[in-house]
Amino acid sequence: MKKTWTHFFGLAVALATSLASAQNPGDAKAGAGKIAMCIGCHGIPGYQGSFPEVHKVPMISGQGAGYIAAALQAYQKGERRHPTMRGIAESLSEQDIADVAAFYAGQTGPASSAPAKAGEPSAQVAQLLQKGACVSCxxxxxxxxxDASYPKIAGQHADYLYVALKSYKVDPGSYVGRSNGVMAGIAKQFSNAELKELARYVGSLDGELRVVPESRFR
Structure with a gap:
């Protein structure tokens, strides 16, 4: 994929996020006491959100701490426009974000639904993956x-991946959507049908992401 200024801008942002995380390490034990607003969605296997459309909420247990922190910071800044998540993120301090991120990054437990092993992508999907240069990030x-600020996506819920990818195609002035120059440039290359195919394949891979149910929801 041809490198543009948006590519280098994205790398600069990622570097800044990584440096900030290194300077403000999270405390997973402290994070365990700060997730009351998270478990009602992310701690219930199979839980589905209904905004902006019905889809399973993302698995975040086992996700990288740098990415979780970067995502919460993006909600705070309005770069990700999801009213519920933005309201939650705005209530968190920088240390809270670091602690919550450390907690989920280190959380282990049986996956709520282990993804089936996927074979090689079809020729069509292989071309789409190459076009998007997905493996490069x-x-x-x-x-x-x-980079620590990029997410693990293997095995993530396919319907969530699809909604997330589409969100980068939404106009920046819209009530929903995500603003990211690199991901917007990539997502806009594809039709929604192609994004769905990408999401279906990546979601079928074995991955490290999971839902670890809270004891009250077991």
């Missing part, structure tokens, strides 16, 4: 991001 098997 998300790494081997889409589970080893090349």
């Amino acid at each position: 998300h790494g081997d098997n889409f589970s080893k991001p090349l």
Whole structure:
């Protein structure tokens, strides 16, 4: 994929996020006491959100701390426009974000629904993956991001991945959507049908993401 100024801008943002995380390490034990607003969605296997459309909420247990922190900061800044998530993120301090991120990054437990092993992508999907240069950021098997602020996506709920990818195609002035120059440039190359195919394949891969149910929801 041809590198543009948006590519280098994205790398600069990622570097700044990584440096900030290194300077403000999270405390997973402290984070365990700060997730009351998270567990009602992310701690229930199969839980579905209904905004902006019905889809499973993302699995965040086992996700990288750098990405979780970067995502929450994006909600705070309005770069991600989801009213519920923005309201939650705005209530968190920088240390709260670091602690919550550390908690979920280190959380282990049985996956609520282990994804089936996926074979090689079809010729069509392989072309789409190459066109988007997805592995160049998300790494081997889409589970080893090349930067801490990038997400693991292998095994993530396919319907969530699809909604997330579409959100980068939404006009920046819209009530919903996400503003990210790199991801917007990538997502806008594809039709929604192609994004759905990408999401279906990546979601079918084995990954490290999971839902670890809270004891009250077991």
